[in-house]
Amino acid sequence: MDITIPRCGDKVLHRPSEETWLVAWAEGNDIAPAGWPNCMARLSDCDVTYRCSDAEHAKAVDDWRSVQDDSRGRRVLRLYGGVHV
Numbered sequence: 001m002d003i004t005i006p007r008c009g010d011k012v013l014h015r016p017s018e019e020t021w022l023v024a025w026a027e028g029n030d031i032a033p034a035g036w037p038n039c040m041a042r043l044s045d046c047d048v049t050y051r052c053s054d055a056e057h058a059k060a061v062d063d064w065r066s067v068q069d070d071s072r073g074r075r076v077l078r079l080y081g082g083v084h085v
Helices: 054-064 071-080
Strands: 011-014 019-027 030-033 046-050
Touching: 019 071, 054 071
Parallel strands: none
Antiparallel strands: 011 019, 011 046, 019 030
């Protein structure tokens, strides 16, 4: 894993909104928070504030398996789908 790219379950500070986000996924310069509303932002506007453990990451990915009709869940499973709790 590239240590500059957060993964599902990590937390970031989104500087423009001054909000702390739980990461659903991050890839390239794109990032999506796990909360509402479903949105994307530039990863370059974020700073990692918390690196989750491997167990927390696996749980966060697994939680997305039951989410339907949400593009973030499909992306999470494509990026991290080999992880199981």
